[in-house]
Amino acid sequence: MILFLSTIILFLLAIILFQLKRKREQNDTIRYMHTKLQAIMNENEQTNEKILVATSDQELQQMLTTINALLNDTHKILAKHRKTESSMKKMLANISHDLKTPLTVVLGYTEMLQLQQSLKDTEHNRLLSGIHLKTEEVLKLIHTFFDLAKIEAGDTEYPITKVNISEICRKNILSFYDMVMSMGLHIDINIPETPMYALGNEEALDRVLNNLIANAIAYGAEGRVIGLTVRNNATDVYIDVWDCGKGIEEYHIDSVFERMYTLEDSRNKSFQGSGLGLTITKRLVEIMNGTIQLKSIPYEKTVFTISLKRMLY
Structure with a gap:
């Protein structure tokens, strides 16, 4: 009887030790995942790294799969954001350039009209026509820019x-x-x-x-x-x-x-x-x-x- 009870006690101790070991390994894995995730989040735009852990725990495996899927989506969003930001900067720079050219011409024409009061009617009309043409160019560019902004923001409805x-x-x-x-x-x-x-x-x-x-x-x-x-x-x-x-x-x-x-x-x-x-x-x-x-x-x-x-x- 004593031998039987001793065997049971040893068996139960073995189970407890196994569970404690497994719990400790699980805690170590979770702690590693937390540290690794923190590091990846701090580096965000500089890395496409994933969390890789060798574990037989199915619940941890499912959690890792979900976390890595979220990281992958986050990386894609950040990459798209960087591309859009770069594109917007380039667009604004080009818009500034394309606005500057006709506006400079308009300014030159208006200065000529102000400084040369005795212009002939033909020259006066030519300058006014030039101002009108360049103003239309500016308005067309501005309208086109806002059209794109409205389309991308979903503010314009196009029923299919x-x-x-x-x-x-x-x-x-x-x-x-x-x-x-x-x-x-x-x-x-x-x-x-x-x-x-x-x-x-x-x-x-x-x-x-x-x-x-x-x-x-x-x-x-x-x-x-x-x-x-x-x-x-x-x-x-x-x-x-x-x-x-x-x-x-x-x-x-x-x-x-x-x-x-x-x-x-x-x-x-x-x-x-x-x-x-x-x-x-x-x-x-x-x-x-x-x-x-x-x-x-x-x-x-x-x-x-x-x-x-x-x-x-």
Whole structure:
């Protein structure tokens, strides 16, 4: 009997010692996790480190998985924040530059009007016209900037409904017909006669197409031809806006949709825009749950392709 009781006592002591050891290991692991997490949080933007612990405790394993998932999400948010912050700084710097130029011209014209009271009517009107033109440039840039801000803040509503892509594309390309003809360009339109429907918003799509066609005319005029093609497969409708101009080099392609991004050789040219047009275009396409892609072979073909979810009749 004594031997039996001794065996039981030893067995219970072994269990208690095992539990104490396990509890101590668990406490050490939790303490390490806390210290490591504190260090990672203090370094936040400088590290993508995770908490790695070898443990057989399933509850700790689940906790580690959750913590590392949260750290991964935090790293992504911080990276996005840094990219947005850098983009905003660049945008503000470019806006300051683009505002400064026309405002300097306006200031010069007004000083001439003030200092030279005896100007001829023709010269007086020329200066006033210059002031008017440059003021419109400033207002257009400011409106474009606030349009992007409202779109990104979700302050502008674009209800998604079934829209007739063929009709919208036809209407938009025809609105540029006189301009294209006056520039001596050929226009290649390939739009199905039958209606082709997709999920979208007519107002947003009008603005997207207006931006892309205007860009094709502005930067693709050297190729002497611009085009618009509507096509589809079983699930999507595609809109291609293309030209055969100087195109965009491959190393620029990933950047053209960024805020205020403009090709250096196009800045301050007669067709130079605000650098926000393609950013707004991409945001509007995304609002319609679509995608936009760019492919370009300089002086052969540059194509912006919009993809929207197809709707059956």
